[in-house]
Amino acid sequence: MIKLLAYNCTDLANKEGELSSYSHRTHTCGELGAKHIGQEVTLCGWLQYQRNKNFYILRDWHGITQAYVEKNDIIDKLYFESVIKLKGEVRVRVSPNKEMKTGEIEVLAKEIEILNPAKQSLPFEVKDNQEHNEVLRLQHRYLDIRKNSMQRNLRMRSQVLMKIREFLCTNHNFVDVETPTLFKRTSGGAQEFVVPTQTPGAFYSLPQSPQQFKQLLMAGGIDRYFQIARCYRDESLGPERQPEFTQVDIEMSFTDQEKVRKLIEDMLVYSWPLEEIQAPFQRFTYDEAMTMYGTDKPDARFDFKIQDVTDVLQEKVELFRFIETTPETDKSKPSAKNSIQIIVVPQTADRFTNSQIQNYDDMKTWSSTITRHIDPDALSSICNKCDVKPNDIVFISSGQEYQPHAVLGKIRLLMADLLESRDVVVRDLDVYQFLWIYDFPLFCPKEDGSGLDSSHHPFTAPVEKDKELLKTDPLKAKGQHYDLVVNGVEIGGGSMRIHNSELQKFVLDEILKEDSTEFQHLLEALASGCPPHGGIALGFDRLMSLICKTKNIRDVIAFPKSSEGKDLMSGAPSQISRKDLDNYHISVKDY
Amino acid sequence: MIKLLAYNCTDLANKEGELSSYSHRTHTCGELGAKHIGQEVTLCGWLQYQRNKNFYILRDWHGITQAYVEKNDIIDKLYFESVIKLKGEVRVRVSPNKEMKTGEIEVLAKEIEILNPAKQSLPFEVKDNQEHNEVLRLQHRYLDIRKNSMQRNLRMRSQVLMKIREFLCTNHNFVDVETPTLFKRTSGGAQEFVVPTQTPGAFYSLPQSPQQFKQLLMAGGIDRYFQIARCYRDESLGPERQPEFTQVDIEMSFTDQEKVRKLIEDMLVYSWPLEEIQAPFQRFTYDEAMTMYGTDKPDARFDFKIQDVTDVLQEKVELFRFIETTPETDKSKPSAKNSIQIIVVPQTADRFTNSQIQNYDDMKTWSSTITRHIDPDALSSICNKCDVKPNDIVFISSGQEYQPHAVLGKIRLLMADLLESRDVVVRDLDVYQFLWIYDFPLFCPKEDGSGLDSSHHPFTAPVEKDKELLKTDPLKAKGQHYDLVVNGVEIGGGSMRIHNSELQKFVLDEILKEDSTEFQHLLEALASGCPPHGGIALGFDRLMSLICKTKNIRDVIAFPKSSEGKDLMSGAPSQISRKDLDNYHISVKDY
Incomplete structure (x- = not known):
């Protein structure tokens, strides 16, 4: 399904012996073929299984090789997954196995050394075609990692990282700077783990990203910085969350949005391990994405785009007339824009029964009760405008601003999942549809309505033309x-x-009402000759999860925490001793 | 003093424009020369200083370029360290400066854009030739990093890291695996920071190294692992200590000591940024190192080796006769070996006055009072045996085991420092004398005499021939x-x-009297088909400090903690809020 990278591994495999340098083996279990016949070789690996009496299969992550063992009294007593070293001669296999990479040959064993016997009953078999309970897998991760799928994920991860570094550091002179993970707690850092010290009451904090440090590096004249950074976030977990995660962190001076996007496109094209991806990537403004897809993270691999039918329905439909009379609850705010939106899911109505989904049969007979409220002329106008055909499903939603879009955006994805579960091809699973979304609002109202929050973080610059809006109407400013x-x-x-520095202070003090003294070092750095700069951070675990097509990011992490934040293998987190607590001058409450 | 790496930077600089890709500049401030005369260029950088009325020097880390600014009313109002963009034409310089890389040319400014003005008074000037107080430097690290020396250190660090990765990952198929830093507290982990979680009483621990994980990866069939790993240690700090530090962490399956050492030698030769180093490195057993240098970390760049004179003095010297009658305090232990050792520091006695050091004038007249107790024949024998000449200084010490060696080993280093402070050349500061020390004792007595400790860590294998000693006389076993x-x-x-697995359990339970259940996951992994394996960890901060010849490791770290463990820029560690404490179910004691 997923090819191994063309670069690196295959190149190395072609360099005879390079995969086995500094090792007791002469070859891996995946590289012997016809050209080695007659050679004396040494293999090291795991005993995978036995065929008949004398045939043993030896495995390492590179592949499997059949060994013929004449005197099998030593090896015969071993349990599978035992580790052995085998010296012997490569010979032609009587009945070649064309499905197997090394299927043309077998090794006639001359010396066998048992390196480490495995115990009799392992918690599960090292086989890819078996779905094991994830708890069991995480408890015995060292076994789970032996599987081909995990080997491939971890090795591909390493290779993609290496290509990213090569692109940034070797090819483009970015400087790999390691920034601290023991940092200062700020009042905004609600999701940051704290680390007590031996000074009573003094704590470090594990930062969520190297954001401040990378900006300080720009002030420090490191004009191109990158880091594969370990970041921490203490929040409710889920399939896509880990308390620690990896981010490809990049910052540049003397650049602009376009240039950073170009850099990332070039970097991804350079390091992409699968079928080539196309750059430049499509780009949508935030408003375009919301209008068409009802989300700022659109899946653009398939259509079902949102269409505006306000003009067609507004006057004619009893049901939607309310939108004209929505009272303006807050006269100081600009009046919310109301609209009616639809999505059309073509040629799928016959996949559902009436009870499953309210469908319509033809241009005349809509099955949904909603159509009773809609003027037939209006229905016909919608069909014309939006090219609705018999057997299509239509979803309709109305509301303020992007409310109807958001609803339809979710339905759009649900429908795709639903149709795919019924074997309708909606998305091409081998396509990677990259998109840039830009021109986001710089601020958004706080959830409790008490003021403004940054849409992303307080260090984001406004777009040039909206700078003045910060003082007059910050909610309208784009970032x-x-x-x-x-x-x-x-x-x-x-x-x-x-x-x-002054603009940053204004945003912190006046717009966000935060305590800017907490960022005094950053403000001073900006005032001390800091070049204009910008950057990006990519969630590397998520990216690898997409590349490896895994169900969750845990499958691309060697030793992940469970969704409850636990290391099921060692039992972390765990209680610590009284002495340890004393050493850090803390005691445990509510216990 | 230190050359910039031949690889990478220079290669890039030769690729015109590559250092300025994705940027508003066309060139850096270090690359323009005669061949660019007549070209229109754009430079971005810091205003370094002004000469006469119209000449301005623009700086970035690549170098400095002179700009001629005709109408200087904008730029004239700026303070130094302001950041500007300058567009203009390269022209020949009327009075070339041969000391300066770009001294043949200057840029005739046509457009100047002020990107960010610097405030008037910065805490210190960005100049290398000034020694600034380290507290001030750390408080304003973003300024300090602009200095050439810090730029060079950080950029060289990045380049060496990249070469190490290239060697391991690209050339030799090592897999870069990121292991967790939120791990489980073990009772032996006294120097591990703890991290409270939102579960009352449950703590993670920040590990001192990925030791357990890398062994689990070997059990998992990742046959070649490496990681540039962030590690944590909570202990008394000092010039060479940081609470977080970086280690080049490597582990391999199916290998042995010799092969790991060869790998590291090849890796260092490949990635070494200075004058080529020679491999294989010299190697000494622990006993050889102690016998010759009185330490297991010898500085072998100079001589003054320790010499045994027991046979010459033992019978003849009143002063040393005690060593024969030293009572055996513990009959169960093998009798301690007593000896008399000397070092000879040649041709340096005349550098000191009698009051500074007790010297001797010629073969006949020893100046030290100690000689009164020594038979003249014995003195003469020492001179013959150890080739002592007039004007040499001799240090003598006696005691049990390596006690006299340890004393003389310290004196040896003190003498080297002392002599160098008096301009005697003892060590070549451009020489890097790499040594392997091996065959260490596997265990040592606990400081409180209550049992045995691992000399390094409990996972170290004994040498093959000493395996049986573990059960009979573990102190005699080499690791x-x-x-x-x-x-x-x-x-x-x-x-x-x-x-x-059984041997590991035996070492933990029977020899070290530790609780092996804490390592149950590791023991199980070893029993589940774990290949023989071994590896190494290099302290990367120390290595870079040696390469960059800095006084302490802080100068090769972008944002180091002070020797008290503080981030002087942000003020970490600091108090956290009541809400934060509640969130983690802890309270602060002794406060």
Whole structure:
């Protein structure tokens, strides 16, 4: 399904012996073929299974090789997954196995050394074609990692990382700077783990990203920074969350949005391990994405786009007339824009029964009760305008601003899942549809209505033409932020940052009502000759999960935490001793 | 003093424009020369200083370029360290400056854009030739990093890292695996920071190294692992300590000590940024190192080796006769070996006055009072045996085991420092004398005498022939551990690990009296088909400090903590809020 990378591994495999340098083996279990016949070789690996009496299959991650063992009294007593070293001669196989990479040959064993016997009953078999309970897998991760699928995921992860570094560091002179993970707690850092120290009451904090440090590096004249950064976030977990995660963190001076996006496109094209991806990526403004897809992370691999039918229905439909009379609850705010939106899911109505989905049979007979409220002329106008045909399903929604879009955006995805579960091809699973979303609002109202929040973070610069709006109507200002989205998943975000100290102070103090003294070091850095700069951070675990087509990011992480934040193998987190608590001058409450 | 790496930067600089891709500049401030005369260029950089009325020097880390600014009313109002963009034409310089890389040309400014003005008074000037107080430097690290020396250190660090990765990952198929830093507290982990979680009483621990994980990866069939790993250690700090540090972490299956050492030698030769180093490195057993240098981290760049004179003095010297009658305090232990050792520091006595050091004038007249107790024949024998000449200084010490060696080993280093402070050349500061030390004792007595400790860690395998000693006389067993030492500094250590589950359990339970259930997951992994394996970890901060010849490791770290563990820029560690404490179910004691 997923090819191994053309670069690196295959190149190495072609260099005879390179995969086995500094090792007791002469070859891996995946590389012997006809050309080795007659050679004396040494293989090391795991005993995978036995055929008949004398045939044993030896495995390492590179492949499997059949060994013929004449005197099998030593090896015969071993349990599968035992580790052995085998010296012997490569010979032609009497009945070749064309399905097997090394199927033309077998090794006639001359010396066998048992390196480490495995115990009799392992918690599960090392086989890819068996679905094991994830708890069991995580408890015995060292066994789980032996599977081909996990080997492939982890090795591909390493290779993609290496290509990214090569692109940034070797080819484009980015400087790999390791920034601290023991940092200062800020009042906004609600999701940051804390680390007590031996000084009573003094705590470090594990930062969610190297954001401040990378900006300080720009002030420090490191004009091109990158880091594969370990980041921490203490929040409710889920399939896509881990308390620690990896981010490809990039920042540049003397650049702009377009250039950062171009850099990332070039970097991904360079390091992409699957079928080539096309750049430049499509790009939508936030408003375009919301209008067409009802989300700022659209999956653009399929259509079902949202269409505006306000003009057709507004006057004619009893049901939607309310939108004209929606009272303006807050006269100080601009009046919310109301609309009626639809999506058309073509040629699928016959996949559902009436009880499953309210469908319509032909242009005349709509099955939904909603149509009773709609003027037939209006229905006909919608059909014309939106090219609705018999056997299509139509979803309709109305509301303020992007409310109807958001509803339809969710339905759009649900329908895709539903149809795919019924074997309708909606999305091409081998396509990676990268999108840039930009021109986001810089601020949004706080959930409790008490003021404004940054849409992303307080360091995002406004777009040039909206600078004045910060003082008059900040909610209208767009930010120089951009998100990178693949197949409906946000895998990165970045922005041009505020480089003017006064503007940064104004945003913190006046707009966000935060305590800017907490950022005094950053404000001073900006005032000390800091170049304009911007960057991006890509969620590397998510990116790899997409590349490896895994169900969750845990499958591309060697030792992930469970969705409850636990290391099921070692039992972390766990109680610590009284002595440890004393050492850090803390005690445990509510216990 | 230190050349920039031949690889990478220079290669890139030769690729015109590559250093300025994705940027508003066309060139850096370090690359324009005669061949660019007549070209229109754009430079971005920091205003370094002004000469006369119209000449301005623009700086970035690549160098400095002179700009001629005719109408200087904009730029004239700026303070130094302001950031500007300058567009203009390269022209020949009337009075070339041969000391300056770009001294043949200047840029005739046509457009100047002020990108970010700097405030008037910065805490210190961005100049290398000024020694600034380190507290001030750390408080304003973003300014400090602009200095050439810090730019060079950080950029060289990045380049060396990249070469190490290239060697391991690209050239030799090592898999870069990121292991967790939120792990489980073990009772032995006294120096591990703890991280409270939202579950009352449950803590993660920040591990001191990925030791357990890399062994689990070997059990998992990742036959070649590496990671540039962030590690944590909560201990008393000092010039060479940081609470977080970076280690080049490597582990391999199906290998042995020799092969790991060869790998590291090849890796260092490949990635070494200075004058080529020679491999294979010299190697000493622990006993050889102690016998010759009185330390297991010898600085072998100079001589003054320790010499045994027991046979000459033992019978004849009143003063040393005690060593024969030292009572055996513990009859169960083998009798301690007593000896008399000397070092000879040649041709340096005249550098000191009698009051500074007790010297001797010629073969006949020793100046030290100690000689009164020594038979003249014995003195003469020493001179013959150890080739002592007039004007040499001799240090003598006696005691049990390596006690006299340890004393003389310290004196040896003190003398080297002392002599160098008096301009005697003792060590070549451009030489990197790498050494392997191996065959360490596997265990040592606990400081409180209550039992045995691992000399390194409990996972180190004994040498093959000493396996039986574990059950009979574990103190006599040697371990398969090796240290890498450069110029007297230990920069790495590693070992072959125990891969047999029962042996590991025996060492934990029976020899070290530790609670092996804490390592149940590791023991199970070893019993589930774990290949023999071993590896090494190099302290990357120390290595870079040696390469960059800095006084302490802080100068090769972008944002180091002070020697008290503080981030002087942000003020970490700091108090956290009541709400934060409640969130983690802890309270602060002794406060």
